Amino acid sequence: MFIGEYKHSIDEKGRLSIPVRFRDDLISGCVVTRGLDHCLWVYTQKEWEKIAEKLSDLPITQKDARSFARLMLAGAMDTKLDKAGRVNLPGYLKEYAGINGKVVITGVYNRLEIWPEDAWEDFKKQMEANSDQIAENLAEIGF
Amino acid sequence: MFIGEYKHSIDEKGRLSIPVRFRDDLISGCVVTRGLDHCLWVYTQKEWEKIAEKLSDLPITQKDARSFARLMLAGAMDTKLDKAGRVNLPGYLKEYAGINGKVVITGVYNRLEIWPEDAWEDFKKQMEANSDQIAENLAEIGF
DNA sequence: GAAACAAGTGGGAAATAGTGGGAAAAAGTG
């Protein structure tokens, strides 16, 4: 299970080191994808295969489903950690998330999230400000 | 499984190099055809046979089915990669997709898609603008 | 407090991917 929050930075060659705590599960391969809220999601190979299969089962004939599957599958990139535990993010994913220098890597149960540092700080602030409201909304969806 | 997004270009001789990640599965032959949304779809030989069979099972009496089958079957062209991993796209397919110079090649599970660069960027922009909406709709179709 | 270690970072060298172009082969045309 991935939990925690880490501040790392991307070097000039585009490499991002994954926190040691997370490496064991990702060493055999991982997939980085476009996430919601303009951050990146990182899954283990196994978790990703479940998701990909679901996506591929969406009806190809329905435009919305086709488009979503296309965006998610095309947005994904499978990669490996180098010997120093780093991954190389493709340009289009960095663009999508607005990543260039400092990033925050968070563990969210079965995935990692990669945020630009400032976006993450904004998100946290907003969360803290509205936490009561959000909690109440959660009750409605059965938490 | 094909995933990812790659920016390549077509040279003066009409050759398009396929991303290395995709070559292994296509080395023994592939089929390029007209896809939906005015892009090109590329299948492995094996996948294509499944698709073609499905298409041939469509009711010949329904106009839409007939049209769709024509689009894909008549548009199809089987080809090989050259030693540098490139394919040669026939003129009518380039015309159909509006391809001339820069293209984007995406992996979408069991097929590749070939897009003109600008059309792909437009698609992404439009999708990202609606992604929250789409994500919620997907819940409805059981994702 | 010094040594030992671990985690994140940086950079040089080798390998690889994408691209371009000439020459040989094949196909189409009169």
Added chain:
DNA sequence: CACTTTTTCCCACTATTTCCCACTTGTTTC
């Protein structure tokens, strides 16, 4: 059959990526 055009094969160049090694900082250990 001769000629032109297109396709295929091969080799070369360049930018990027990958691999490997080393440095730095902060923490632990004796």
